[in-house]
Structure formats: structure tokens, C-alpha cells
Amino acid sequence: MGKPAEYYQRDRRLHPPAHAPHYKTSVTRSPQKALISLENSISEITGPRFGHNDIGANDNDLLFNFATPGESPIGERIIMHGRVLDENARPVPNALVEIWQANAGGRYRHKKDTYLAPMDPNFGGCGRTITDENGYYFFRTVKPGAYPWRNWVNDWRPAHIHFSIFGTAWAQRLITQCYFEGDPLIPKCPIVQSIPDPEAIEQLTAALDLNATIPLDSIAYKFDVVLRGRRSTLFENRMEGN
Amino acid sequence: MAQKLDYLRETASQTAGPYVHIGLAPGAAGFEIFDNELGQDIAGPNAKGERIRVEGIVRDGTGSPVKDVLIEIWQANADGIYAHPESAGEVEEGFRGFGRVIPAFETGIWAFDTIKPGAVDGAPHLNLWVVARGINVGLNTRLYFSDEDNSADPVLNLIEWENRRATLIAQRGDDATYRFDITLQGDNETVFFDV
Numbered sequence: 001m002g003k004p005a006e007y008y009q010r011d012r013r014l015h016p017p018a019h020a021p022h023y024k025t026s027v028t029r030s031p032q033k034a035l036i037s038l039e040n041s042i043s044e045i046t047g048p049r050f051g052h053n054d055i056g057a058n059d060n061d062l063l064f065n066f067a068t069p070g071e072s073p074i075g076e077r078i079i080m081h082g083r084v085l086d087e088n089a090r091p092v093p094n095a096l097v098e099i100w101q102a103n104a105g106g107r108y109r110h111k112k113d114t115y116l117a118p119m120d121p122n123f124g125g126c127g128r129t130i131t132d133e134n135g136y137y138f139f140r141t142v143k144p145g146a147y148p149w150r151n152w153v154n155d156w157r158p159a160h161i162h163f164s165i166f167g168t169a170w171a172q173r174l175i176t177q178c179y180f181e182g183d184p185l186i187p188k189c190p191i192v193q194s195i196p197d198p199e200a201i202e203q204l205t206a207a208l209d210l211n212a213t214i215p216l217d218s219i220a221y222k223f224d225v226v227l228r229g230r231r232s233t234l235f236e237n238r239m240e241g242n
Numbered sequence: 243m244a245q246k247l248d249y250l251r252e253t254a255s256q257t258a259g260p261y262v263h264i265g266l267a268p269g270a271a272g273f274e275i276f277d278n279e280l281g282q283d284i285a286g287p288n289a290k291g292e293r294i295r296v297e298g299i300v301r302d303g304t305g306s307p308v309k310d311v312l313i314e315i316w317q318a319n320a321d322g323i324y325a326h327p328e329s330a331g332e333v334e335e336g337f338r339g340f341g342r343v344i345p346a347f348e349t350g351i352w353a354f355d356t357i358k359p360g361a362v363d364g365a366p367h368l369n370l371w372v373v374a375r376g377i378n379v380g381l382n383t384r385l386y387f388s389d390e391d392n393s394a395d396p397v398l399n400l401i402e403w404e405n406r407r408a409t410l411i412a413q414r415g416d417d418a419t420y421r422f423d424i425t426l427q428g429d430n431e432t433v434f435f436d437v
Contacts, residue, residue: 030427042329048338055278204253227253
């Protein structure tokens with residue numbers, strides 16, 4: 001079997017470092033030894049594939065997927081949409097996109113979350129979808145609220161939605177967080193600011209997208225996700241690959 | 243200035259945070275919202291090969307259990323074939339090779355059931371991906387088996403420090419159960435890969 005075409009090396013200077021001391025939990029959960037670099041083998045080139053049979057038809061509608069019939073959650077109704085692309089700007093179809101978030105008051109439906117803001121009986125806070133042939137996805141949800149966390153005494157997370165994305169390869173696996181344009185908490189947050197590259201932070205910030213807004217119904221934000229790109233197959237008679 | 247290359251840049255990673263379970267393993271965390279939870283049955287009912295259980299604990303740099311971790315598993319079938327079009331061959335109906343596991347909230351101990359994979363480009367192994375609060379970029383590692391000949395595996399042999407290779411070997415106990423503890427930091431720190 002020939003050597004599979006590899007994915008582009010991940011730029012570790014763009015991503016947050018493992019040890020980011022202002023994000024206190026990272027201090028004891030960060031490896032101290034250098035990562036061992038592996039060329040991609042079939043174990044990393046492959047990855048789980050998901051289809052529409054794996055998920056429910058309404059799993060991407062958080063206004064609906066936990067609400068009592070006829071009711072809906074309280075909060076700013078939004079459409080969160082965008083595309084999953086690779087570094088070659090090609091769409092990634094059939095990518096599984098999973099999200100989770102707090103409700104409009106910043107409270108998660110999780111037994112470990114004891115924040116005094118109340119739970120919303122009509123809001124679960126998780127959803128999932130699969131990108132179409134153009135790499136496009138969308139969710140309907142409410143805009144999450146900021147919430148406090150025990151890091152420094154008065155730290156507040158900016159409003160955010162957690163995103164988990166599977167491309168076509170294990171090497172592309174990514175979990176990140178999407179922030180909202182104009183949120184003044186973004187520059188204050190030790191988790192966001194663990195990212196050393198300001199442009200990379202901008203890339204995590206969803207833009208208000210009035211063109212995708214449904215008048216008198218829901219406002220829209222656009223969030224594109226970029227996964228690692230891949231080299232062309234290395235042909236024997238064309239060693240340069242591309 | 244040279245011309246600009248027209249590549250996009252990968253989206254930066256962020257920690258999965260403390261509530262990753264409600265998004266990725268809601269049922270396992272006691273939150274019934276989806277009909278079908280992904281990653282619950284790695285091998286399926288038709289899989290060939292030996293049925294095994296893997297269990298362990300993830301510890302931080304103080305030796306404390308990481309109780310809010312989530313681990314994903316990616317593996318080949320007993321013939322060393324992945325359920326993916328680029329892997330040469332077919333897998334049994336229902337074999338996914340993908341799993342997700344979270345620990346018991348009280349103890350931090352996790353376990354999953356699967357089949358032992360066949361050899362793939364070297365010794366049999368499971369690919370693991372570890373995320374949690376405090377982990378800024380998901381950690382890739384591999385699990386090898388103590389009852390296999392791992393001496394010629396190209397990835398293990400890439401690790402210059404021979405004593406660190408042992409951190410990737412799951413120890414077989416009774417009843418086809420393997421123990422695999424992961425240490426995020428410090429003495430016996432598990433080897434993590436940049437893949």
C-alpha cells in the first residue's frame with residue numbers, strides 16, 4: 001500500500017499553548033514534554049464517517065429540540081450558520097458539527113453548573129447537524145449569555161457556543177468556541193486570550209449577518225470553520241506531489 | 243513582500259470546557275435529548291475478533307483524577323481495516339470503529355467495550371483523543387497492548403526515550419480487560435502526538 005497523502009502540518013503557534021497560566025486549569029492539565037511529531041499514517045488519514053441516519057431531523061433546532069410543544073426558549077432568537085472548509089478553501093461535505101451552549105442567562109443544563117441564573121425549561125442547549133455538499137450548516141438557537149467562572153475572582157466568559165467538528169480524517173478533529181462580534185468580554189477572557197495570534201481570535205468571532213436574518217423572526221450570525229487541508233496524492237512519477 | 247499564498251488558516255482550538263458532556267455525550271451524562279447517541283457502540287454486534295474491555299483513569303499533574311474528561315476512540319477492525327473509504331477493504335456491517343467515553347463523575351474511572359484491532363502499519367493500537375476543561379488543544383495518543391509484540395512498531399520506535407514508550411502500553415488483566423491510565427503531566431507523563 002502506498003503512502004497516503006498527508007494533511008498540512010498544524011501550526012501550533014496559531015493554537016493556544018497547552019500551558020496558559022492565566023487559564024488556571026491548564027496549569028496542571030498541560031503536558032510538560034514536547035509532543036512527538038508523527039507523519040500521517042492510515043490511522044490519522046481516516047476517521048469516523050457520519051450520515052443522516054445517525055442524527056434526528058430536528059437535532060439542529062435548539063428552539064425546538066427540548067421545548068414543550070407549542071413553547072420555545074426565552075432569549076434572542078438566532079440562526080448560527082456557515083461553512084466548513086479546509087485550508088485549500090474547499091468545502092468539507094458530510095462533516096458532523098455538534099454544538100453546546102448555555103441558555104440566554106448563561107446557565108448550562110448540567111448538574112455541575114450551580115450558577116444562580118435559572119434553567120430555561122424549554123432549552124436543552126445542544127444540537128448537531130451534518131454539512132451539505134457545499135460544506136454548509138445551520139442551527140437555530142438562542143444567543144447564550146455570559147457567565148461567571150472560578151478562575152480569577154471576577155472572570156466572565158464571553159457569550160459563546162462550543163463547536164465540535166469531524167472532517168474526513170482523525171487528523172482534522174477539532175473542538176473550538178464561537179464568540180459574537182462586538183462582545184467586550186472577548187479581550188478580557190483568559191481562555192480566548194490564550195490564543196497568541198489576534199487574527200486567529202478574530203477567526204473565532206462570528207459576524208452579524210443581516211442578509212441571512214429572517215425579518216421579524218431571527219437574527220443571524222455567520223461562523224465558518226476551517227479544518228486542516230491536505231496535500232495532493234504523491235505520484236511516483238511526480239515526486240513534488242502538487 | 244512576496245505574493246500572498248491563498249490558503250485559509252485552520253480555526254484555532256479552544257478547550258472543550260467543563261460541560262462538554264451535555265454536547266457530546268448527553269445520554270451518558272444523564273441528559274436524554276437525542277434518540278441516538280454517537281460513539282456508544284464501537285464495534286457493533288457482527289464484529290470479528292476478541293471482545294475486550296479497556297478501563298482507566300486520567301490524572302493531572304497533581305495526581306488527581308480528571309473527572310470531567312471526554313475520550314474519543316478510533317480503531318480498525320480485527321483485520322486492521324478502518325471503516326473509511328481510504329482503508330483498503332470492507333468492515334463488518336455495524337462496525338464503526340468510533341467511540342466516546344466519559345468517566346464516572348465520582349471516581350474518574352472510565353471504561354469502554356470493543357474488539358481488539360488487527361495490525362495496521364505496525365502493532366495493533368487504538369487511537370485516542372482526550373479533551374477536557376484545561377486542555378486547550380485535544381491531545382492525541384495511542385494505546386498498544388501488553389500481550390502483543392510491539393517491538394517493531396514504527397511509531398513506538400520513533401519515541402527516542404525508551405522508558406516513555408511504556409506509557410502507551412495497556413496492561414492486560416483478567417477477563418480480557420486492559421488497564422490504560424493517562425497522565426497529563428509530570429512523572430510518567432503519557433506520550434502525546436502531534437499528528
